[in-house]
Amino acid sequence: MSFDPDRVETITFDSYSTIVDVDAAESALADRVDDPEPVSKLWRARSLEYTFVANEIDAYQPFYEMNRDALQHALDAHGVDLSTAERDEILAVYHELDVFDDVREGIERLRAGGYDCYVVSNGNPDMLASMVEHADIADLLADTISADEVETFKPRAELYRHAAARTGTPIDEIAHVTAAWFDVMGAQHAGMQGVWADRKASPWEPFDGEPDLTVESLFELADALGV
Template identity: 30%
Template sequence: MSFRVRAITLDLDDTLWPFAPIGARVERTLDDWLRRHCPRTADRFPIPAMRALREQVFAEHPDLAHDFSQLRRLSLVRAMQASGDDIAHADAAFEVFHAERNRVEFYPDTEAALVRLAARRPLAALSNGNADLATIGIDRLFAFQLGAREHGAAKPHPGIFHAACERLGCAPGDVLHVGDHPEMDVAGAHRAGMRSAWLNRTDAAWDRTDLRPDLEFSSLAALADWLDAHSATETEAA
């Protein structure tokens, strides 16, 4: 399929790196820190109980569904209050979480593919999560990062896609959104009037009948290959 692409927006978790190892490591690291600094909290809320408390806090605050960082802070404060520990520790605990959350292991193709894509088109990160590209060390490859927390609404709401397009100075139909999630990324981009590329690293079957992604790739490198060929075709046509 051929169409104009003036800019690219990219999801982060499970698109540039797998999130599951990060989530598991964050839980262990935070639990270790709590056992040293807030032992009553660690005893009352071991990892499964802390996870359940976090889910409860998330459910109680649908108005903060776009702000994972604030929800995480609230969960820590709630746990410390319930355990009798000083809630002043919550800020330090959150910093431990934040540092570990941003220690990512890229998919093998990610870094080289990002360099290739950034050389062709402006890139913007568009994520519901709380990864920080500057902390991770790849912000130089992106025009900007737009998170659900900063925008005030999460994918798949069309507003966050439109805000990214506006900052890129492009009409939605000229921007390609790339992500792993059929609803948050593909359907969200589709409803916002953008082109979509489904990054299907697990060889999953597309099981929706109401829409399809414009493009599908098994790796970010394959997307970079497509964009190289697409750019060459555009140059020849010009």
Template identity: 30%
Template sequence: MATTTVIFDAYGTLFDVAAPAREAASAPGGEALAEVWEDLARLWRDKQLDYTWLRAAAGRHADFRTVTEESLDWTLASLGLEEPGLRATLLGLYDRLAAFPEVPDVLAALKARGLATGILSNGTPQMLASAVEAAGIGGHLDAVLSAEDAGIYKPAAAVYALVGRHFGCAPVEVLFVSSNGWDAAAASGYGFTSVWVNRAGAPRERLWAAPEHELTDLTPLPEIA
């Protein structure tokens, strides 16, 4: 069955999650952060994902804004960063994440082919709306779906099921795109055709399923769809 719907993860796939740390480090007064901003970006993201999985496993759901704040607090403490206002600055920047350069053209190309497009993310509706608006890509998206509607985080099947519920499509009609290897693998196991955008050149995850395609960025995606 042909692809009718292309669904994207948000953070790390469409939006650059390292941007807040990088921007804060380059701003006036960011000298202390400049030495460790890459560590901060990596630890913040890793802990953010850890907390989603731990909360899902324990049945202790909290929304992604809370998880994002808690993981940032842990990261700042682990790096000994206590500069006044840094936490608020980083969280504010996270609300208006930059999109990767190729994103607008790729989305436009998919829409030009008559495909439905959307986001499926752990982010809250408010966080996602803010990022989409800041990146100026709302006109290229038919839906922005949040795991909050399932009450659990990816890779739970209930989250992937939100796509079919909204678009009325079968899993085999969906091309799912994520920069997270575990997410792309789990989506493939759910029944989507998945694309792993391996921006970091990481090895494949050893999980119960594997993505059908692997790219280094989104540029070739319209040829796959």
């Protein structure tokens, strides 16, 4: 597929791994786990896997609860025994993850170019409120849209269609920006243009087409839109 800037009226952003860096959660494990990297990676992987399974078996619960269950599994799998209070302290890092350097200035350029900007995320409303505050982008966003509103997770088309309705934009006039390959595919399947924020020079998934646009930063998206 190829990106069509003339069709873009609204821009939606994923949150985790797109605006804030989930890899920074590893630092919250460092004081309590001898080898935090594999625990952190399993934690993130399981939290996403739980959302995929929940979609198929109608087992929705807010993403913060999914994340808590995933963290407990990762700790158990690596033989780490922590108290509930310690686990919750680790989990709370999701309220203050590191913000990517290009986020505020990149969204400022897009807003100055006339694009309404939204966050569309699996995160529940409290998570998104703290993320937006920590990232200092509340003044740049028209709104945040949570999977909690429809009780289904990405990459279900229902969530993207709900987001389009909430923005008041025809779905084919939205560009969705995300670091998650499955989120790109979900947005495209629902009718949006999919913009892959590939900050880590990762290989693309080969089995079902390609993103409409791949960028290393939000500045490149602004360039592609001519703003």
